[in-house]
Every structure is written in structure tokens, then in C-alpha cells.
Amino acid sequence: MKKFASAALVAFGLSVPAAFAADLTIPVKAAPAAPAATSPWDIAFGGALMNDYEFRGITQSAHKPSVAAYSELRYNFNPNLQVYYANAGESIDFPNHAAAEIDFYGGIRPTFDKLALDFGFWYYYYPGGITFNGLTGATSCTNLFIALNGFCNILKGDVSFWEVYGKGTYTFSDTLAVTADVYYSPSWLNSGAYGLFASGIVKLTAPSTWFPKDWGGYFQAELGHYWFGTTDAFYAIPANCCGFPNFPSGIKYPDYTTWNIGVAITYKVFTLDLRYWDTDLSKADCNVLTGDHTATINPSAVTATNPSGLVSNWCGATFVAKFSADLTLNTNVK
Numbered sequence: 001m002k003k004f005a006s007a008a009l010v011a012f013g014l015s016v017p018a019a020f021a022a023d024l025t026i027p028v029k030a031a032p033a034a035p036a037a038t039s040p041w042d043i044a045f046g047g048a049l050m051n052d053y054e055f056r057g058i059t060q061s062a063h064k065p066s067v068a069a070y071s072e073l074r075y076n077f078n079p080n081l082q083v084y085y086a087n088a089g090e091s092i093d094f095p096n097h098a099a100a101e102i103d104f105y106g107g108i109r110p111t112f113d114k115l116a117l118d119f120g121f122w123y124y125y126y127p128g129g130i131t132f133n134g135l136t137g138a139t140s141c142t143n144l145f146i147a148l149n150g151f152c153n154i155l156k157g158d159v160s161f162w163e164v165y166g167k168g169t170y171t172f173s174d175t176l177a178v179t180a181d182v183y184y185s186p187s188w189l190n191s192g193a194y195g196l197f198a199s200g201i202v203k204l205t206a207p208s209t210w211f212p213k214d215w216g217g218y219f220q221a222e223l224g225h226y227w228f229g230t231t232d233a234f235y236a237i238p239a240n241c242c243g244f245p246n247f248p249s250g251i252k253y254p255d256y257t258t259w260n261i262g263v264a265i266t267y268k269v270f271t272l273d274l275r276y277w278d279t280d281l282s283k284a285d286c287n288v289l290t291g292d293h294t295a296t297i298n299p300s301a302v303t304a305t306n307p308s309g310l311v312s313n314w315c316g317a318t319f320v321a322k323f324s325a326d327l328t329l330n331t332n333v334k
Helices: 283-290
Strands: 010-012 037-039 041-050 066-078 081-090 101-112 115-125 161-171 176-185 195-205 215-228 256-267 270-279 318-328
Antiparallel strands (some): 010 037, 081 101, 176 195, 195 215, 215 256, 256 270
16 A cells, blocks of 8 residues: 655745946945745645556555555645645555545654654545445355355455554665654454554665766665454354354454565656565465455365465565656756
8 A cells, every 4th residue: 555755845936136226336236135935835746657556565456557646735844844644546456346545644754864754644445345245145245256156255345444654764875775664553454453564675776877867766675564463253254164163253364474676767756666576475365365356266275264265366476567756846847
């Protein structure tokens, strides 16, 4: 779930033309120009086009192309302390027919020399969802065509949720930066199960001497892990189902590890990022987490928490190409 930002200050200049006394034979030096007035306000904005929208290793667009856009209002108390509020939107393809992902987030970014911190709150809103509970026949399952054969995935109509987060980036040099982050939600996708995600990111920026003017490049890798709790009763497995132990109060969502690795080429405000994503989730556990409406049947994938035997490829190896632009008010794109 996936975000975009670039920090800058907006500068406004005030110049005073040189003045000369008409009755003097030697010119009088002009007074020094007034110092540039610096506004504490700034706005960052941008957009992206990608062949797949991956969020922590799971596709949000059913492996279809997605578009995204964001705007971020910033206020700088001083060069080392910034607060911000932002909105973002991404096109998605969710099993409950949600129309889009709309993000509302904000926080504070203190900086201490080479260490930049970021603490905030994020709300993920998914409008247009329909509840599929599997109780009234095939049409009440997310995967209609498979449900006609007696297999059913379910999902709440309202999967909106919030989380709090903290990040820290230490810039060792112009070439190397390392980030650690953690995100926590008390009810991931409004499932009733808590979600705790933590990851580490290494970014290697190529020296500017490697590229022509205005061009650049970087390598980036991330390793993360998601811990989950137990869902509420909506996702319960009733007694006498399928020959497995029942879970009448809800099921424990499977934890998983995810990673991605990529390279990018930049030109001014534009970035082309080519990235490989993967997780260690089985296709059965992926189906449990997603309620995938494109899931297929594999009898060998029947488990206590996936009694339908449905499998999903939404959590497997994926290549993503993303083209994006990120600007601030004073960005010069000439």
C-alpha cells in the first residue's frame, strides 16, 4: 500500500534595482538585495502508472495495471522539523468490488543530522464494497463461477482500516541510506485481526558522475515481515465443517515474510522503477488472506483455515514496472 513524497522549501525572491544620483559623476553602489523570504509552506504532488499495484507483497489490482496520484501539504517549523497532511488514490481490483483505495495520512518528520524520522497515522478507505458472506448461494461468494461448484470465498463490504507508523532513515553518505519502519493496525482490512508489519530497506544511489546531467539511478532492496492476529466471527469456520477443527470465533491469519528488489533510472522529476516482489505465503494461505475472486481450485491445498481448497497467485513472484513523477511547488522541470 503503496506512498510517494519529496521534501523541499518554497523560496520567493525580492530584488531591488540599482539607483544612481543624477548629479554625481561617480556611481553610488546599490544597496545589497534583501534576503530571500522563505515560506514555511510547501506542497508535494505526483502520480504513477504501473503494470501491477503491489502492497507489502500482495497485489491490490489482481495483477492488472493501476494508476496512482497524491498531494501532500507540508509545514516546516525549521529545516529540521516538518509536519504534513496528504491524500492519495490508487486504482484497485478487490474481491468485494471496492472502487478504489483512497488514503488519508499525516504526521511529523524530525531530522537529526543524518537521521530522519517520520511518525504518523494512515487511513485506508475503500469505497463501493459489497459484503459477500456465502450464506445465500453462489452470488453471495466473491468467486461466483467457482462458487457454482460449491466453493466459496467471502469478504466484508467495508474493509477500510487505519494504522499508525514510525520510520527512521539514516543517510551514511550520498550513496548509502538505510531505513527501518514499523506499521500497526488493530484490525487489518477491518477483519478484527491485528496487523503488525516491520521492514528494513537499503538504498544505494549511483554517483552523479555515472550519468549525464539531470539523470540518476539507484538500487533498492526491502525485507519485511507481517504478523497477524485472529479475525472476528465473520471469517469463522463453523462446527462440523470439512473434517477439520472448527474456528467459531474467527481464524488466525497466516504470518508471512515479503521482499522486493529493484533498480531505477531517474530524469529530473521522473522515475522508472523496475522491481521484483515475492512472499513466502503458500497459494492456500494467500487465498485465506485475500478472498481472491480469481482463485482456482486445488484439492491438495485444503487446510484447516482454507477448507475450500481454493488457491490464489496474488502473493507470489511478480515483476512490476512503475513510471512516476514527483514534484514540489518550486520544482524546475526545464
